[in-house]
Amino acid sequence: MKLSILIADDDVHVRELLRFYLVKEGYEVREAPDGQIASRILEQEQMNLAVIDVMMPGKNGWELCREIREHYDIPVILLTAKGEVKDKGKGFLAGTDDYVTKPFEPQELLYRIKALLRRYQMVSKNVITFNQTVIDRLSHVVKVGEESIHLPLKEFELLVQLASFPDRTFTRAQLLELIWGNDYEGDSRTIDVHIKRLREKFAEKTDDFVISTIRGLGYKLEVRKV
Structure with a gap:
């Protein structure tokens, strides 16, 4: 079964270029x-990934990205001519998985698309594997080689959330809502404390992954390439 990709961009030349490379693959x-037509397509058809231009008429890319995050479970790549840090920050706050600045190399974008599709396939699995590290979502146990590591529930849930979407940046507010819920009365320092504990527990045990701080935004988990 072929995977379906949505391209939302008001530049017909960009759509033609991406269609050529994607169909070829x-x-x-x-x-x-x-953005409005993109919304209707998402309502009517099952998409596996969306490539979205930020500056679109009707509904911009940030709005469409937030809509996808609320209603669909697919990866999103924001494609835009805006390359400033504040614009990228706005994109990650909207929930994008990746951010590509125009002009871009089609082959590089294709690599990013393939990588995101692989990562999202992991989410449906009960076991997440990074090299020698295995995270079992059912038993709540993390194994590094032959060693089993038992984590407190919230630390485990936080690790699973980050590990389910490698290289995706989550803000502290997003992580609080996802792990602790909307009614949690604590602040973002809770996230910082739990991230610190996770780093301390795995720093000397494995270099399969690292939890990176994205200044001014939040955190992401990066997997070491073998």
Whole structure:
């Protein structure tokens, strides 16, 4: 079964370029010249990934990205001419998985698409594996080689959330809502404390992954390439 990718961009030349490369790789492609049409496509068809331009008429890319995060479980790449740090920050706050600045190399974008699709396939699994590190979501046990590491519930849930989406940046507010819930009365320092504990527990046991701080935004888990 072919995977379907949505391209939402008001530049017809960008859509044609992406369609050419994606179809060549065996993907099915749906195109939208603005955010509103993209929304209708998402309502009517099952998409596996969305490539979204930020500056679109009707509904911009940030709005569409937030909508996808609320209603769909698919990876999102924001594609835009804006390359300033504050614009990238706004994209990650909206929930994007990746951010590509125009002009771009189609082959590089294709690599990013393939990587995101692989990562999202992991989310549906009960076991997440990074080299010698295995995270078992059912038993709540992390194994590094032959050693089993038992974590407190919230630390485990935080690790699973980050590990389910490698290289995706989560803000502290997003992590608080996802792990502790909307009614939690604590502040973002809770996240910092739990991240510190996770780092301390795994720093000397494995270099399969690292939890990186994204200044001014939050955290992401990065996997060591073998």
